[in-house]
Amino acid sequence: MQPQLWPAYILHSRPLGESKLILQLLLPEQGRLSAVVRKKQGKQRLALQPFQEFMLQLVGRSELKTVSTIDEAAPALVLTGKVLYSGLYLNELVCRLWPDNLAAEQLFYLYQQCLQQLAAVQQGVVELEPCLREFEFALLTELGQPIDWQYDSAGGALNAHAYYQWYSEQGFVQMAKGYRGEVLLNIGLKQWQCDETKRSAKQLSRQILAPLLGSKPLASRALFAGS
Template identity: 65%
Template structure:
């Protein structure tokens, strides 16, 4: 009997006449492509994103088959920019996380971010911190962590100096760049600092760009079309 494992559905699309192709996020298996038959009658229920399931997978190839899938918790309900933000998290994982690479910590970060987006629907000022924290957590899990304490030369960041990011090196002193105070605040997740959110957004986009390439993010376009 196949073991049951927790999973989130990141993306789904029709596959053949009676199946769906799902992208799953699972702690031990990571991002997994799997096929499931469409459910009919009393067995039918919506395969919601942002909902925790348990699944049993079979198959030896990279494309798995879902033998059982059960709801483990209610789906998080998002709307407007909070929905677009949740879709953004899913798209980042689908685009950047390698196939079949274990994702225990990423799975935890993702769960925490969904909870953060739920909170942000009641406290909208929490939206951007939630997104930035996930982006930097994802970069760290991909082997690209940001050292918020030291520059590229190993010297401690200084609040009174200004810095810019040098690819494959880290922060370098750069007059007219980001304030050291803002960088130190981001490292402490101190989003009350006046410049921390703006600097965090600029830096995360700079770091994500070479990973994402030239293909635009569909979820990011939703923000533009909704304005």
């Protein structure tokens, strides 16, 4: 019986000896997994690069799989500048937060959709920040930590004129100062017209992601700082 053919994205790669690579792959259903691939497949040497969809077959019973065949399924996205750094950030975020070999229902398609949005950003069609925030919050939902953008920790509807702080074990708690309720409602509705909404969403996502990422800084964020 032939192994199943899977669509996949390469999130990260590192050398294994002179002729092989260890890839971090993102697949539908299977989520993120590690696999060994030869740098040269048959007579053709593929450029195994990120932001490109491949079709591949995996073999092996251990957690570290082997790529038996791999072919390009679509042209690679050409990203530059901050859009490129954002793509690398997405890859690093998934590698850091999604456990190896943990099944994922929607992660592959959320990632694919975000790449399409980044391509639209590169063309000047949409803004960058909302794409990143929507992916971050969707990733948290996939990780089993969804954010309730309608109700506070006491079960009351968020008040557009009130202020809230975020607590990881509770949700939004009404306080004398913090995030404006109107801004939180805008984030939940994906209404990004207001600059305050975009700033607050970035601040909130970093606050929520920080304990999950731990003390090791994200390498991709340093790229933004240097640009």
